Amino acid sequence: MSDLLATKQRQFNEAMERYEKIPGYKLIGRFVSFTNVSLQIFLAILVVPQSIGLLSQVLTFGLAYVLTDFVNGLVHMYMDNNDDYDSYAGPLIASFHLHHRTPRYKENPLHIVYYNESGSKLWLVFFLAVSVVAVAKGIVTGAAAYGLLYFSVLSSVAEVSHYFCHTPQNKLVKFLGNLRILLNIRYHAQHHLKDNYSYAFLNGLSDPLINRIARKFYAGYKNTTDLHYARYEGPGTENR
Ligand SMILES: [Zn+2]
Numbered sequence: 001m002s003d004l005l006a007t008k009q010r011q012f013n014e015a016m017e018r019y020e021k022i023p024g025y026k027l028i029g030r031f032v033s034f035t036n037v038s039l040q041i042f043l044a045i046l047v048v049p050q051s052i053g054l055l056s057q058v059l060t061f062g063l064a065y066v067l068t069d070f071v072n073g074l075v076h077m078y079m080d081n082n083d084d085y086d087s088y089a090g091p092l093i094a095s096f097h098l099h100h101r102t103p104r105y106k107e108n109p110l111h112i113v114y115y116n117e118s119g120s121k122l123w124l125v126f127f128l129a130v131s132v133v134a135v136a137k138g139i140v141t142g143a144a145a146y147g148l149l150y151f152s153v154l155s156s157v158a159e160v161s162h163y164f165c166h167t168p169q170n171k172l173v174k175f176l177g178n179l180r181i182l183l184n185i186r187y188h189a190q191h192h193l194k195d196n197y198s199y200a201f202l203n204g205l206s207d208p209l210i211n212r213i214a215r216k217f218y219a220g221y222k223n224t225t226d227l228h229y230a231r232y233e234g235p236g237t238e239n240r
């Protein structure tokens with residue numbers, strides 16, 4: 001084993017120890033869930049009274065769908081390739097990597113999954129805070145305001161879409177997966193089988209572009225971050 005790998009494995013275990021021992025790290029997840037869902041509701045209250053017509057609604061929703069898949073896929077790519085375990089964010093990064101070790105989720109009602117998994121999206125808190133201020137002040141209105149709302153809600157829906165790939169699927173979810181409206185279970189399996197591949201997880205539509213970006217900028221996770229938890233024997237992420 002290389003010295004670098006041994007160091008990373010030690011740093012990973014230390015980061016997970018901090019995640020388990022320092023209550024703040026698990027509290028961050030709960031705070032992020034609460035803040036994201038509250039701000040989404042608040043944004044909806046500001047946006048929904050605005051009328052933009054059916055055609056604009058459909059176009060805005062479609063554009064938001066593609067952009068959500070792309071941006072969330074990029075964040076996933078960044079996180080899967082991040083091994084900065086010694087930083088303040090280290091415990092959150094390490095616990096994130098355990099989604100490759102234990103992809104299966106605890107089964108829960110969907111609104112609970114939506115709420116809990118929104119807690120892994122710290123970046124969305126900042127996005128929503130700026131969006132709420134911009135819409136409340138009238139800086140962003142109409143279709144653009146709906147775009148912000150759809151993007152933020154679909155970012156949480158993407159987590160539910162990924163949840164469906166690691167829990168037993170009912171017929172409707174299978175149907176939506178086959179239509180590629182949600183993430184297709186066989187398609188997403190490639191992310192876990194191959195390396196540096198198919199990071200998008202709302203429906204995977206933007207993967208051809210993300211795969212190219214990943215190949216250009218990252219070495220992948222199979223020979224890096226996936227090996228860092230090889231000597232970790234503790235519990236997994238809270239909701240898994
Ligand atoms: Zn991943």
Ligand SMILES: [Zn+2]
Nearest residue numbers: 103162165188
């Ligand atoms: Zn997965």
